[in-house]
Amino acid sequence: QVVLVESGGGLVQAGDSLRLSCAASGRTFSSSAMGWFRQAPGKEREFVAAINWSGALTYYADSVKGRFTISRDNAKNTVYLQMNSLAPEDTGVYYCAARRLTYATTDQNAYDSWGQGTQVTVSS
Numbered sequence: 001q002v003v004l005v006e007s008g009g010g011l012v013q014a015g016d017s018l019r020l021s022c023a024a025s026g027r028t029f030s031s032s033a034m035g036w037f038r039q040a041p042g043k044e045r046e047f048v049a050a051i052n053w054s055g056a057l058t059y060y061a062d063s064v065k066g067r068f069t070i071s072r073d074n075a076k077n078t079v080y081l082q083m084n085s086l087a088p089e090d091t092g093v094y095y096c097a098a099r100r101l102t103y104a105t106t107d108q109n110a111y112d113s114w115g116q117g118t119q120v121t122v123s124s
Contacts, residue, residue, distance in 0.1 A: 002098045004098060006096045009119045013123050017082070048081070092120060
């Protein structure tokens with residue numbers, strides 16, 4: 001397993017930007033596909049973005065396409081989520097996840113390691 005620690009959440013206004021970070025330790029980060037998921041109050045956890053081992057392939061939920069960017073720095077064992085033009089519907093707890101395989105997927109059941117989450121609150 002890999003240990004994941006998210007950071008960078010906070011309270012912002014609509015239209016603002018935030019960058020989330022997820023630092024990984026444990027098994028080889030560079031061979032792990034990574035994903036970001038979020039859970040809004042009273043809702044199921046949902047896929048946000050994912051990236052393959054090299055960073056060459058990325059995937060996004062339709063709701064965040066064009067506003068969010070996932071990236072990774074394998075030298076720093078860190079994956080990022082740059083969030084621009086934030087809206088109140090982006091509010092939730094954001095989780096970083098890792099999977100043993102190199103290719104990414106939008107299916108949260110395919111990820112075997114999860115961080116503790118970081119709260120993002122967007123006020124209108």
